[in-house]
Amino acid sequence: MQKKSLLALLLAAAFMNGCTDHAPQNPVQEDPSSFKEVAGVDLGNVAAAEISAYDPASKRLFTVNNEKAAIVDVLDLSAFPTVTKQQPIDVSALGGVANSVSVSDGKLAIALEATNKQANGSVIVLNTSTLSMIKQITVGALPDMVTFSPDGRFIVTANEGEPNPDYSVDPEGSVSIIDVTNGYSVKTLNFAAFDGMYGALAPKGFRKFGPKATFAQDIEPEYVAISDNSQKAFVTLQENNGIAEIDLINGKVLNIHPLGTKDISYILNSLDASDDDKKVQLKNWPVKSFYLPDAISYFTVNGTPYLITADEGDAREYSAFDEQKRVSSLKLNPVYFPNADELKKTSNLGRLRVTSTRGDFENDGTFEELYSFGGRGFSIFHAADMKRVYESGNSLEQEVIKAGAYDDSRSDDKGVEAEGVTVGWMNGKPVAFIAMERVDAIGVYDLTNPGAPQFLQIVKTGDAPEGVLFIAADKSPNGRSLLITSNEEDGTVKFFQP
Template sequence: MRKMTLALALGVLLSGGLTMAAASWMNVNAAVTRVAGFRPVTRYNVSGSVAEIISASPDGKLLAYTDAGQLQVGFVDINNPVQPVQAGVVDVSAYGEPTSVAITPNGRYALVAIKDVEEEISAQQPGVLLFIALENFSIAAQVPLLGIGPDSIAVTPDGAKAVVAIEDEEDPDNPPGVRPGEVNIVTLNYDAPGESTVAEVPIDLSAVSGANTVADPQPEFVAISPDGATAAVTVQENNVITLINIASAQVIRSFALGVSNHPLADLIEDDDILFVQPFAGRREPDAVAFTPDGQALVIANEGDTEGSDSGGRGFSVVDLNGNILYDVGSDLEAEAIRRGHYPEGRSENSGIEAEGGTVATFGSTPFAFIASER
């Protein structure tokens, strides 16, 4: 059994106010112990309207970000982290809306997932994958994807493959199951990027015990194991994680994530923070990240379906068989209250909505960073 230690810090990272929690694990399952935290180095307002998804270059000196509001992808030079500089902006409006970006391990391209911007969802067409050359911030190629509504992209450590979560959110004219979400695996061709090939991985949740709305899988976010062999995909509205063998483009297993129990919560929107009610909500995670040993996953339990039981209001650590190793329970929202960041106007929805998550090692200590959208 492993014990989890927890460090909390408030931070702003390009896109605006996100409450950040940093956790290092040493034994998940026992008491949470506070350790030293992190402080923001600076704040930078990017060119455009928003910065939503961010990817760093291998040397850590360049950031790429998606700006769905302006239909562009921006780049920020952080050679001097205290004084970031806008390095470039690429207009992608001719292709659609950028939803995710990942810089390749060799630093040559920024791969951008693009979804169709047709207003009528049922008329939307499959998305594309753009290759943006970082040497001059120009579009080098586009590769048609096989699914509608790509929402997240990750690249294997060796740079050979990209994995794309295809969400395909439905509307009343497109009943659940008519266009189920899926995963695309792209074999990258660096010398002729337009000739990269795409394999389709269907997501079938019909046999997954405890899954929500099994006829309409909606993959949300993808992470890749440190050895590059496995992709973990959150199927958010369905409260499921699917593991995929990247080499064979085959599903390994899918498992439901159950509920997160909170001894204390504020469930009434009345302009008064009363952290007194018990709560149990489906985790429905957005972001997912592998632990450094590749044996577990850190999930940010945002929640994304209607109803008062949606969202885990925190984060969990789960093993690759679906066993919950650790759940933060009420502690993350309690910390948000203490620091004046609790969104009381969202109490009847999903509270702080833990949305983002990643893992990094500082010195010899591995940390998980959880971003709360609200």
């Protein structure tokens, strides 16, 4: 009887230990509407703090910094909120600029473009504790974002494949899948197989417009989100206004999803189109806008998977090709724009930047439709079928205006410019953090109902937050949820807690 009791106790203890591996370590309730700055560090006078990744085992934060050379700064958070800068990782001898970092199971992956930006780049994998190099793997041209799958098996890069300034060299955009469990074998996927689909994609808002570019060359992958089961990747094709769906297990592009356009004549989509009217006033206009998302994040609510995108907007602007035009410089068809002269005033639509690549139906230099850049907010999709279940309209800009943080000088050019997004869990609820580059702030939303997100807070950050990272309480260095922004223009990293 005593032996059975002892065995039962041992089994019960083992069971409880197994359960706590996946249970939250912090039972304290936190208020996701109360984030405030608790620490910060300056990486240099003209540094470009871009993307950060955190290793809970070593309690180190790794931040891309291309101030003088291709380096990754190493910040010790073990005594947080005290933050200590350690010796940085200098990868300049291995390639060009470091663009992104990701961490999984004691490994740090760094996305490194080639010295010749149009050549194939690489991913460098290091040990997060010793910082010794494990592997360098060749990927596609200009790896702009790198991430591990949740199970740590795959490293995935979005290889943007941007052209050179005179557009004489335009590499293919691609996605590379590195299998960590198979000796870091790599498979790089392009989009040539979808060339014949452009006729069906274009009416739904997909764009292919680079000078003399093939379909594969014109695609520019930007950011990657991976499903919870590590089987699929969703990749924003920013300049193209689409999202690619990728099978990681079989290494195959499954689909390209066009994202449509936002109708600014619709009452809830009103915007301030002028930086010259000396006021902030949201109005409706005869304009459509391409969403052109940058960051994307995957989350699940009640077993249903979703994607959230930061609909930043982006235009191609090169010495040999610039698609941007001011409305005031265009010839508008009077049949479609009977009040063209009034619209073209700088206090109305005249200053708004639009694309010259869409809207001229007869290719005669006269425009029948106007298409601008970016959604000035965020979108949420069902991951299963890519149906949009929510689009923020002008609500994010409304909250920024209420907070006194709106920058009217950007009204003509993508507004608040939502660039980064991540989703974290607090008190058993999903919370979205949306980084706005031109507001120097984060918008915080409760995503419990993904079809009707609830605004919680505007959090002021450093100048031009590029990367936004959420660390759950049970992984945080001090046992409380931690929000981190990497701020591109002032080279700071800011830390926020509720």
